[in-house]
Amino acid sequence: MRAWTVQSNGAPSSRTLTLTTVPTPASPPTGSNILIKVSHAALNPVDLHLLNVVPTWLPFRRSATPGLDFAGEVVAVGPWVPADSRIAPGAHVAGALGVAQIALGTGSLAEYVVVPAHLVALQPAGVGAAAAAGLLGVAGQTATLMLRAAGVKAGMRVLVNGASGGVGSLVVQVAKAKGAAVVAVCSAANADMVKGLGADEAVDYVARDPVEEYLAQRFDTQPFDFIFDAAGSQAIYRRSPAFLKKEGRFISIVGGKSQGVVPFVRNKLLPVFLGGTPRPFSLLGLAPNGNSAKDVAKWVDDGLLKQAPIDQEYAMEDAVQALEKLASKRAKGKIVVRVAA
Template sequence: MRAWVRRRCGPPDSVMELDTLPTPPVPTGQSPDVLIRVSHVSLQYSTEMLIRMIPSMPFTGPWIPEIELSGEVVAAGAGAPSELRDPGTPVVAFQTMFSVIFMGHGTMAEYIRLSGSQVTRIDAAIDMAPASGISGSGSTALKMIRTAGVRDGHTVLINGASGSVGSFLVQLCRLRGAKVVGVASGANEAMVRDLGVNEFIDYRSHDSLPAFLTHQYGGKPFDCILDCVGSQAIFVQSPAYLKPEGMVVNIGTLEGVGATARNVLFNRYLPTWLGGVPRQYVMFNTKPTTDDAVYVARLVQEGHMRVPVDSVFDMQDAVRAYKRIATKRARGKVVVKVRSD
């Protein structure tokens, strides 16, 4: 089978290779595993950073990137869930971050074998390209709104509303009855408004976004801020436009991994009498779950949500897809079409 592999750290265009590897064996007996023919892979911004930074572990073989996919069942063991045992069943699935980071067992390959607990059946009518983003981005967005306790009547600020997770957040918050203020580039305004935001802010139109938020929303502060970008300034100045009981939930690393790690420590543990910000701060990376994938897939199937796709690249053009991710200007998911037919 064909698979994209990385054998050393560096920029994707320098270190990624399209290689031929053995196809995983077919599950037999009481195995709970499912062998999947991969259709599409949805790229993560964090993976582009991992390719550059994480060294290959000894004795692990070629390092294959990415964590989520759409595809169809080739075969399944008798221990797999019954709804996944029929060949040709359309599915979405995810690989664990541990398996990707430390073992290199990612999803950017024509076939992958996964535990049935990481695989979700979907309706055959769902387009495979956007479906590939359901497990990872959908799970992250759900955990963010659950952590923040978003509910009917809340006013929520979403920073990075045009991105892969941000586009899920806009729709999920609106489904919960919240008022949504979306922040993105003005070039993405039409897309973000189409997702359902009540108000739109073009961050490029303001020398200081926190100063604008203070002026515009100081008298009607937000119940929570969901930050997909990782703006430290938004949190530091949040008491001016975030309710005292509100929280900032962040998944972004705009300022780099090292600076973000430092900010997390200060934001969570520095007491106010030493200059800490008197607002709750949460940052996490969350693993996908099949329950979340089932929930989001049902919303998509019923027409309550859609998965915006920025662009789809053929398998041989995956390096170009990573270049698109690296621009931080993608409008929704950047997807690689793995299957050639």
């Protein structure tokens, strides 16, 4: 089968990645695994982190295939998949690969993937495979994590930073559909898009630089119940007491290596009298799982998620350009690769 493989660590390029022929996984798969013919793979910033940092000299990472999100058709199931399961040959499924596959580098930028059946959900009716890959993969599953942590209800006010990206564009839609007033932080170029997704107001963080000072002036009398940060702004968190309710919460998904551990430790542990910020800070991390993928599918079925914003769909041969666009951090919604010819 055709698959992209990592040749060396670094930024995406024709030197670090090659489209090549690798053995097709055995069929039927073992245990409770399923074999999927991949239709589309969606990309995530974590793909770039893995490309950069996981050494290619590790024995199990030689010629690793990148990509976590997938949508496709089940072509065979392992002997332990129950005979009455809806995850059967012919079913159209989507989801994100789990930690084991991430470690082993058997990613979704390949014509076939083997996935434990419990990691997938059926593609919702009326949603194409490209959209399903973008929605039910890492971005959608992370959005479920954020909204579950918050418990957004009608009448609440929420701020979404990074609102036009893969995760933010879904958080905006679902928070609005749950009845919250939504303010979206994005660049001017994406203001109409986020309003189209349901944002009541868009704040241009470039024109309003430093945006945390603008937020402090604009929303001091209308503070938020939750701030969802999908862009990673320590400055917004530090200034948040001016526009986040005392009982409100700052929920971030950006931390670790990209931001440094010092802000995280300070945000979580530093007492207010030593300069800590007097607002609760949560940093969430996703372990991909089928239940979250099913929750996203239910959002679609229930009409909470109406759009799957897709920045661009690339041909399999153009996956390097797709990863380069992802690395530019300018994607509007998801970047998707059409794997099947």
